[in-house]
Amino acid sequence: MNHLFNPLTIKSLTFKNRIVVSPMCQYSATDGFANDWHLVHLGSRAVGGAALVIAEATAVNPEGRITPHDLGLWQDEHITFLQRITAFIHQQGSLAGVQLAHAGRKASKSSPWTGNQHLSTNEGGWDNVMAPSAIALNPDTPAPQELTTEQIKQVVLDFKSAAARALKAGFKVIEIHGAHGYLLHEFVSPLTNTRTDDYGGSFENRTRIVREVVQAVQEVWPTDLPLFVRLSATDWVPDENSWRLEDSVELARQLKTLGVDLIDCSSGGNVPVQQIKPGPGYQTPFAQAIRNQAGILTGAVGLISSPLQADHIIRTEQADMVFIAREFLRDPYFGLTAASELRQPITWPVQYERAKPR
Numbered sequence: 001m002n003h004l005f006n007p008l009t010i011k012s013l014t015f016k017n018r019i020v021v022s023p024m025c026q027y028s029a030t031d032g033f034a035n036d037w038h039l040v041h042l043g044s045r046a047v048g049g050a051a052l053v054i055a056e057a058t059a060v061n062p063e064g065r066i067t068p069h070d071l072g073l074w075q076d077e078h079i080t081f082l083q084r085i086t087a088f089i090h091q092q093g094s095l096a097g098v099q100l101a102h103a104g105r106k107a108s109k110s111s112p113w114t115g116n117q118h119l120s121t122n123e124g125g126w127d128n129v130m131a132p133s134a135i136a137l138n139p140d141t142p143a144p145q146e147l148t149t150e151q152i153k154q155v156v157l158d159f160k161s162a163a164a165r166a167l168k169a170g171f172k173v174i175e176i177h178g179a180h181g182y183l184l185h186e187f188v189s190p191l192t193n194t195r196t197d198d199y200g201g202s203f204e205n206r207t208r209i210v211r212e213v214v215q216a217v218q219e220v221w222p223t224d225l226p227l228f229v230r231l232s233a234t235d236w237v238p239d240e241n242s243w244r245l246e247d248s249v250e251l252a253r254q255l256k257t258l259g260v261d262l263i264d265c266s267s268g269g270n271v272p273v274q275q276i277k278p279g280p281g282y283q284t285p286f287a288q289a290i291r292n293q294a295g296i297l298t299g300a301v302g303l304i305s306s307p308l309q310a311d312h313i314i315r316t317e318q319a320d321m322v323f324i325a326r327e328f329l330r331d332p333y334f335g336l337t338a339a340s341e342l343r344q345p346i347t348w349p350v351q352y353e354r355a356k357p358r
């Protein structure tokens with residue numbers, strides 16, 4: 001039986017355990033450039049025993065940033081500092097991943113601690129906020145511009161170029177952000193996509209851009225390195241005309257045939273009318289359903305905060321990895337904590353050996 005500290009091999013990589021630092025925006029970059037904050041934030045969690053540390057939603061083009069302070073991989077100059085971060089993570093026996101993202105209609109906002117509000121161009125925002133359809137997120141946000149077919153093709157190419165830079169930066173895993181109401185999620189959900197061309201209407205059309213992004217990334221991403229996709233498994237809207245779990249299962253099946261290795265199963269974030277009832281492990285059933293029905297590796301995420309809970313998810317085969325966000329902010333050494341609590345004999349960083357519980 002697998003447990004939290006069993007290694008997992010995907011393609012040429014072996015993850016030393018099943019613990020993943022879930023991507024978490026730090027809104028601390030300038031012009032997309034990483035800095036000491038990102039080195040310490042990501043580096044500490046590698047020291048803290050995670051098998052995989054995934055850097056935050058990293059914009060594939062400037063207008064695809066959520067805020068002016070998102071990380072970016074839209075120009076070669078972004079690579080150098082990221083190389084320092086990935087090298088440090090790898091020195092700790094952890095693996096470095098990056099989440100490639102485009103914020104769609106949720107772009108051009110202020111950070112959570114400065115109000116989480118739409119930013120006009122006068123306030124440091126930008127006016128080329130793009131989405132599948134010109135539907136505003138809420139009444140006090142301007143409607144985004146509907147992407148033309150050419151602009152869609154360019155976004156796909158931007159994902160590809162960012163993936164090539166991620167490789168040069170030393171990342172070993174790419175996760176494509178297809179969740180939380182950002183651009184790719186907006187395309188797949190009929191609630192945010194009312195297009196009538198090849199990218200709207202039928203399931204095949206709405207999900208086309210996701211397959212195109214995956215295929216474009218694979219043109220530059222080595223076949224022996226893992227490729228993950230994060231999906232919102234459901235819009236949490238009781239309406240047939242929304243994105244539902246069965247849609248996610250079908251998309252996961254298709255992505256598997258395209259060579260995607262793991263679906264990171266999150267949910268919601270697309271529309272304000274969503275009805276979510278969060279509780280411990282509330283999204284884990286999505287990981288289990290997609291794992292069983294699409295026959296693909298899955299990651300569970302969402303209110304997983306204790307080692308026992310995380311271990312139980314792996315032991316009961318609900319998912320293959322657990323993605324942990326806020327607990328890793330409370331305890332950067334969650335991996336070490338979990339090993340002690342579950343009495344797993346792991347190696348501690350030699351510098352910290354004297355603190356290891358015996």
Ligand SMILES: Cc1cc2nc3c(=O)[nH]c(=O)nc-3n(C[C@H](O)[C@H](O)[C@H](O)COP(=O)(O)O)c2cc1C
Nearest residue numbers: 022023024025056057301302303304324325326327
């Ligand atoms: C500070 C913060 C930043 C986040 N940024 C991202 C992000 O960049 N990309 C993403 O897919 N999810 C992001 N999330 C969501 C987390 O990855 C995770 O899915 C969510 O917090 C639920 O997991 P948790 O209960 O362990 O926190 C963020 C969450 C937090 C708390």
